[in-house]
Amino acid sequence: MDSEYIQHIRYKLQKRLKRINTADFQSFYWSLIQVWGFLQENEVTKGILDDLERRFPAVEQEADKTLSGQPQVGQTESENDAICYWVTKKCVESGKPGIEIQIGHRLAHSSKHNDAVEAFRLAYVEPLFDYIDEQIDDKRMILMLLKKFKHRCEWFRRAELYSKFKDDTGQGEKVLARELYEYLHDQGLQLHVEPESASGRVDMITSQTGKDRLVADAKLFNPERGQDRGYLVKGFRQVYDYTKDFNESFGYLVIFKTCEQDLSIPTQHQDSSVPFVIHNNKTIFLLVIDIFDYPESASKRGKLKTYEITSAQFVESL
Numbered sequence: 001m002d003s004e005y006i007q008h009i010r011y012k013l014q015k016r017l018k019r020i021n022t023a024d025f026q027s028f029y030w031s032l033i034q035v036w037g038f039l040q041e042n043e044v045t046k047g048i049l050d051d052l053e054r055r056f057p058a059v060e061q062e063a064d065k066t067l068s069g070q071p072q073v074g075q076t077e078s079e080n081d082a083i084c085y086w087v088t089k090k091c092v093e094s095g096k097p098g099i100e101i102q103i104g105h106r107l108a109h110s111s112k113h114n115d116a117v118e119a120f121r122l123a124y125v126e127p128l129f130d131y132i133d134e135q136i137d138d139k140r141m142i143l144m145l146l147k148k149f150k151h152r153c154e155w156f157r158r159a160e161l162y163s164k165f166k167d168d169t170g171q172g173e174k175v176l177a178r179e180l181y182e183y184l185h186d187q188g189l190q191l192h193v194e195p196e197s198a199s200g201r202v203d204m205i206t207s208q209t210g211k212d213r214l215v216a217d218a219k220l221f222n223p224e225r226g227q228d229r230g231y232l233v234k235g236f237r238q239v240y241d242y243t244k245d246f247n248e249s250f251g252y253l254v255i256f257k258t259c260e261q262d263l264s265i266p267t268q269h270q271d272s273s274v275p276f277v278i279h280n281n282k283t284i285f286l287l288v289i290d291i292f293d294y295p296e297s298a299s300k301r302g303k304l305k306t307y308e309i310t311s312a313q314f315v316e317s318l
Contacts, residue, residue, distance in 0.1 A: 009044055010136055017129050020121065025113035029097040032125070036092045039132075047249035047281040048135045049085060054247050056082030063087045067099065071107055071123070084128040139250055142214060143274060143285065146252065149183050150289045162293040165258050169225070176256045176291070177218035189214065215242045216252040221288070221307075222259040229309050236277070236284060237317040243282045250283050257290045262306040277311045279318060 016035040023031040039045045059079060062072040063086030074080030091100045104116030107123055153161055161179065165172040219235040220227045232255060239251040257263055265286050267275040275286045 007140065009042065010133060010140075012038070012042075013045070013129060013133060013136075017126070020125055023117070025101055025117045028117045028121075029091075029100060032088070032100065033092055036088065043278045043281060044136065044249075044283060045132055047278075047283060048132055050281050051247055051249045052082055052085050052131070056086075059083055060086050063090050066103060067091070067094070069102070069106060071103060073123075081127060081131040084124045084131070087124045088128055135249075142250075142252070145184065145187050145189075146254070146285075146287050147274065149180065150287060152183070153179075153289050153291055158291050159293050161256075161291045162258065165220075165256075165291070172258065173218060173220045173256075176220070177254075180216075180218055180254055184214075214252070215239060215246055215248050215250070216254060217242070218254045218256065221255050221257045221263050223261060223307065224259060229307055229313070232309060233314055233317045236286070236314045239284055240279070240282055240318060243284070249281065250285070252285045252287065255286065255288045257288055258292055260292055260294065260304065262304040263288055264306050264308040265310075266308065267311050277314050279315050284314075 016038055020028070020031050020035055039049060056079065059074075059082040062074075062083050066072050066083070066087050067090055072083055074083050087103070091103075100120045101113055101116045104118070104120035104123075105111070108115045108119035110116060110119075161176060164175050168175060217235055217239045219232055221232060223229075232253075235253055235255075239253050243249065243251040255263070265275040265288065267277065277284050277286070
């Protein structure tokens with residue numbers, strides 16, 4: 001999933017929101033059911049919503065109060081996003097067309113059904129869509145930064161980074177990972193390096209006390225040093241476990257290729273410039289950065305030996 005794919009998802013969200021915004025009181029409930037179905041069928045949006053539910057399980061009680069005739073509003077923006085999620089979910093799953101209109105009447109203090117629908121939409125549906133859109137946009141920005149970092153390493157700092165790796169191969173992974181941390185810090189991301197989690201140590205995670213955290217791990221690919229297919233599969237498993245430990249929907253495995261052998265990661269979305277694997281509503285991006293300092297130009301290298309790791313091999317490790 002690259003930034004273009006994420007932008008495509010945002011476009012689909014906008015179309016669904018437009019459908020809800022143009023629905024009258026007679027068709028609103030059925031439009032809401034259809035849009036909720038889309039959110040649950042799309043792996044990215046479902047992962048975002050599942051994460052919101054896990055972080056605010058107690059807010060379900062506030063949604064029950066809302067459905068019983070006492071509309072609730074969160075004391076914080078995050079809590080309000082969770083209330084919007086639970087209220088929308090419960091309205092859809094209630095099987096009672098018109099329940100959202102009843103809630104809207106109490107919000108709008110109007111006897112007109114269309115006014116009630118508009119009040120419900122403004123109070124619960126639009127804030128939920130705003131939350132999903134912001135979450136998706138954040139992931140799009142992170143991917144753009146990571147792709148820019150990849151280009152920076154491969155185009156301008158290849159020889160320098162490879163030299164740093166060769167100077168201390170025992171600590172080469174940490175040396176290169178720190179280059180990534182420094183770059184992301186310079187781009188404005190607040191980082192906590194190597195915090196403890198139930199699964200061990202994750203290389204980097206942003207602002208552990210905030211609502212949005214970036215889970216990432218850096219690994220080397222160099223089969224001659226034992227950092228081969230199995231090593232990367234193990235790294236994938238670590239990132240996946242970290243996303244569960246920190247209740248995050250997205251994780252990033254950054255792979256520094258320090259050898260001549262080629263690395264291929266075919267995925268379902270062949271149009272994506274950044275491969276990704278989705279499992280159990282967790283999306284793990286796999287960014288390969290080639291810093292090997294080739295002694296010959298590309299035209300003289302001949303055919304390279306290629307190592308391939310498929311999505312199935314990554315998932316099998318789970």
